Protein backbone atom coordinates (compact mmCIF):
# COMPACT_ATOMS: atom_id res chain seq x y z
CA UNK A 412 0.00 0.00 0.00
CA UNK A 413 2.67 2.49 1.07
CA UNK A 414 4.89 1.34 -1.72
CA UNK A 415 2.24 1.80 -4.41
CA UNK A 416 1.49 5.18 -2.86
CA UNK A 417 5.14 6.16 -3.11
CA UNK A 418 5.20 4.94 -6.70
CA UNK A 419 2.28 7.22 -7.52
CA UNK A 420 4.20 10.31 -6.45
CA UNK A 421 6.36 10.61 -9.52
CA UNK A 422 7.01 14.00 -11.03
CA UNK A 423 4.67 13.14 -13.92
CA UNK A 424 1.79 12.13 -11.66
CA UNK A 425 2.19 15.17 -9.41
CA UNK A 426 2.09 17.36 -12.48
CA UNK A 427 -1.05 15.60 -13.74
CA UNK A 428 -2.71 15.90 -10.32
CA UNK A 429 -2.01 19.61 -10.29
CA UNK A 430 -3.38 19.91 -13.81
CA UNK A 431 -6.52 18.05 -12.75
CA UNK A 432 -7.02 20.41 -9.79
CA UNK A 433 -6.65 23.47 -12.05
CA UNK A 434 -9.25 22.02 -14.42
CA UNK A 435 -11.51 21.20 -11.44
CA UNK A 436 -11.24 24.84 -10.32
CA UNK A 437 -12.22 25.90 -13.83
CA UNK A 438 -15.28 23.60 -13.77
CA UNK A 439 -16.14 24.81 -10.24
CA UNK A 440 -16.14 28.43 -11.41
CA UNK A 441 -18.25 27.70 -14.48
CA UNK A 442 -20.64 25.57 -12.43
CA UNK A 443 -21.20 28.36 -9.88
CA UNK A 444 -21.96 30.84 -12.66
CA UNK A 445 -24.44 28.55 -14.42
CA UNK A 446 -26.06 27.23 -11.23
CA UNK A 447 -27.85 30.55 -10.62
CA UNK A 448 -29.32 30.89 -14.13
CA UNK A 449 -32.41 28.85 -13.22
CA UNK A 450 -33.46 31.52 -10.74
CA UNK A 451 -34.33 29.04 -8.04
CA UNK A 452 -33.06 28.50 -4.54
CA UNK A 453 -32.02 25.05 -3.38
CA UNK A 454 -31.18 21.85 -5.17
CA UNK A 455 -33.07 21.33 -8.42
CA UNK A 456 -32.09 18.49 -10.75
CA UNK A 457 -32.71 20.61 -13.85
CA UNK A 458 -30.46 23.40 -12.63
CA UNK A 459 -27.75 20.92 -11.70
CA UNK A 460 -27.86 19.24 -15.11
CA UNK A 461 -27.58 22.61 -16.86
CA UNK A 462 -24.74 23.80 -14.64
CA UNK A 463 -22.84 20.50 -14.88
CA UNK A 464 -23.39 20.47 -18.66
CA UNK A 465 -22.07 24.01 -18.89
CA UNK A 466 -19.01 23.03 -16.87
CA UNK A 467 -18.40 20.14 -19.28
CA UNK A 468 -18.88 22.30 -22.38
CA UNK A 469 -16.41 24.82 -20.99
CA UNK A 470 -13.79 22.05 -20.86
CA UNK A 471 -14.06 21.54 -24.63
CA UNK A 472 -12.05 24.69 -25.52
CA UNK A 473 -9.18 23.06 -23.62
CA UNK A 474 -9.10 20.01 -25.92
CA UNK A 475 -6.08 21.46 -27.68
CA UNK A 476 -4.19 20.71 -24.49
CA UNK A 477 -4.36 16.95 -25.01
CA UNK A 478 -0.57 16.54 -24.79
CA UNK A 479 -0.21 18.66 -21.66
CA UNK A 480 -0.57 15.70 -19.22
CA UNK A 481 2.53 14.17 -20.80
CA UNK A 482 4.69 17.29 -20.72
CA UNK A 483 6.99 15.86 -18.03
CA UNK A 484 7.65 12.76 -20.16
CA UNK A 485 7.98 14.79 -23.35
CA UNK A 486 10.53 17.01 -21.64
CA UNK A 487 12.44 14.06 -20.22
CA UNK A 488 12.52 12.08 -23.44
CA UNK A 489 12.92 14.77 -26.08
CA UNK A 490 14.94 17.42 -24.30
CA UNK A 491 16.75 16.15 -21.22
CA UNK A 492 17.75 12.69 -22.51
CA UNK A 493 18.78 14.06 -25.90
CA UNK A 494 20.93 16.73 -24.30
CA UNK A 495 22.60 14.14 -22.06
CA UNK A 496 23.21 11.82 -25.01
CA UNK A 497 24.83 14.59 -27.04
CA UNK A 498 27.13 15.37 -24.09
CA UNK A 499 28.10 11.69 -23.85
CA UNK A 500 26.29 11.24 -20.58
CA UNK A 501 23.96 8.44 -19.52
CA UNK A 502 20.36 9.36 -20.48
CA UNK A 503 19.02 7.86 -17.25
CA UNK A 504 21.49 8.86 -14.51
CA UNK A 505 23.64 11.58 -16.14
CA UNK A 506 26.81 9.53 -15.53
CA UNK A 507 29.76 10.76 -17.59
CA UNK A 508 30.32 8.20 -20.36
CA UNK A 509 33.20 9.92 -22.15
CA UNK A 510 35.92 7.42 -22.79
CA UNK A 511 33.61 4.57 -21.86
CA UNK A 512 31.72 4.56 -25.16
CA UNK A 513 35.03 4.22 -27.02
CA UNK A 514 35.84 1.01 -25.20
CA UNK A 515 32.84 -0.63 -26.88
CA UNK A 516 30.82 -0.70 -23.67
CA UNK A 517 27.09 -0.85 -24.45
CA UNK A 518 25.63 -0.15 -21.03
CA UNK A 519 26.13 2.59 -18.45
CA UNK A 520 28.70 1.55 -15.84
CA UNK A 521 26.71 3.38 -13.16
CA UNK A 522 23.11 2.24 -13.68
CA UNK A 523 23.17 -0.34 -16.49
CA UNK A 524 21.00 1.62 -18.94
CA UNK A 525 21.88 0.76 -22.55
CA UNK A 526 23.90 3.44 -24.29
CA UNK A 527 21.69 4.42 -27.22
CA UNK A 528 20.20 7.48 -28.80
CA UNK A 529 16.89 8.25 -26.99
CA UNK A 530 13.74 7.29 -28.86
CA UNK A 531 11.61 10.41 -29.44
CA UNK A 532 8.36 10.71 -27.54
CA UNK A 533 5.41 9.44 -29.55
CA UNK A 534 1.78 10.40 -29.36
CA UNK A 535 -0.25 7.35 -28.46
CA UNK A 536 -3.88 6.56 -27.72
CA UNK A 537 -2.80 6.21 -24.10
CA UNK A 538 -2.29 9.94 -23.70
CA UNK A 539 -5.75 10.58 -25.10
CA UNK A 540 -7.24 8.23 -22.51
CA UNK A 541 -5.20 9.90 -19.77
CA UNK A 542 -6.46 13.30 -20.88
CA UNK A 543 -10.11 12.16 -20.88
CA UNK A 544 -9.68 10.64 -17.41
CA UNK A 545 -8.14 13.83 -16.02
CA UNK A 546 -10.98 15.91 -17.48
CA UNK A 547 -13.62 13.51 -16.20
CA UNK A 548 -12.20 13.64 -12.67
CA UNK A 549 -11.93 17.42 -12.86
CA UNK A 550 -15.53 17.64 -14.03
CA UNK A 551 -16.89 15.43 -11.24
CA UNK A 552 -14.89 17.22 -8.52
CA UNK A 553 -15.53 20.71 -9.94
CA UNK A 554 -19.27 20.26 -10.44
CA UNK A 555 -19.96 18.56 -7.11
CA UNK A 556 -17.95 21.11 -5.13
CA UNK A 557 -19.69 23.89 -7.10
CA UNK A 558 -23.08 22.50 -6.13
CA UNK A 559 -22.02 22.24 -2.49
CA UNK A 560 -20.65 25.77 -2.55
CA UNK A 561 -23.81 27.38 -3.94
CA UNK A 562 -26.17 25.16 -1.97
CA UNK A 563 -24.50 25.77 1.40
CA UNK A 564 -24.56 29.50 0.68
CA UNK A 565 -28.33 29.33 0.12
CA UNK A 566 -28.79 27.33 3.31
CA UNK A 567 -26.68 29.89 5.18
CA UNK A 568 -28.86 32.74 3.88
CA UNK A 569 -32.02 30.95 4.96
CA UNK A 570 -30.53 30.48 8.42
CA UNK A 571 -29.55 34.14 8.58
CA UNK A 572 -33.15 35.15 7.82
CA UNK A 573 -34.65 32.69 10.33
CA UNK A 574 -32.29 33.88 13.00
CA UNK A 575 -33.36 37.44 12.37
CA UNK A 576 -36.89 38.43 13.35
CA UNK A 577 -38.89 37.30 10.33
CA UNK A 578 -42.18 38.62 11.72
CA UNK A 579 -41.14 42.11 10.86
CA UNK A 580 -42.19 43.56 7.54
CA UNK A 581 -38.62 43.72 6.52
CA UNK A 582 -36.84 42.53 3.37
CA UNK A 583 -33.56 40.68 3.58
CA UNK A 584 -31.12 40.39 0.76
CA UNK A 585 -27.48 39.85 0.09
CA UNK A 586 -25.16 38.91 -2.75
CA UNK A 587 -24.49 35.27 -3.41
CA UNK A 588 -21.08 34.01 -2.39
CA UNK A 589 -18.41 34.42 -5.05
CA UNK A 590 -18.07 33.15 -7.74
CA UNK A 591 -21.84 32.68 -7.99
CA UNK A 592 -23.63 35.76 -9.30
CA UNK A 593 -26.93 37.37 -8.29
CA UNK A 594 -28.57 38.03 -4.96
CA UNK A 595 -30.69 36.15 -2.44
CA UNK A 596 -33.89 37.72 -1.08
CA UNK A 597 -36.53 37.16 1.51
CA UNK A 598 -39.67 39.15 2.09
CA UNK A 599 -42.67 38.22 4.20
CA UNK A 600 -45.05 38.21 1.27
CA UNK A 601 -42.82 36.49 -1.30
CA UNK A 602 -40.66 34.23 0.87
CA UNK A 603 -37.25 33.25 -0.45
CA UNK A 604 -36.28 34.05 -3.98
CA UNK A 605 -33.24 34.88 -6.03
CA UNK A 606 -32.40 37.20 -8.85
CA UNK A 607 -29.50 37.11 -11.23
CA UNK A 608 -27.41 40.27 -11.27
CA UNK A 609 -29.16 43.32 -12.66
Ligand SMILES: [Zn+2]
Nearest residue numbers: 501504519522
Ligand atom coordinates in the same frame (compact mmCIF):
# COMPACT_ATOMS: atom_id res chain seq x y z
ZN1 LIG B 1 23.44 5.54 -16.05
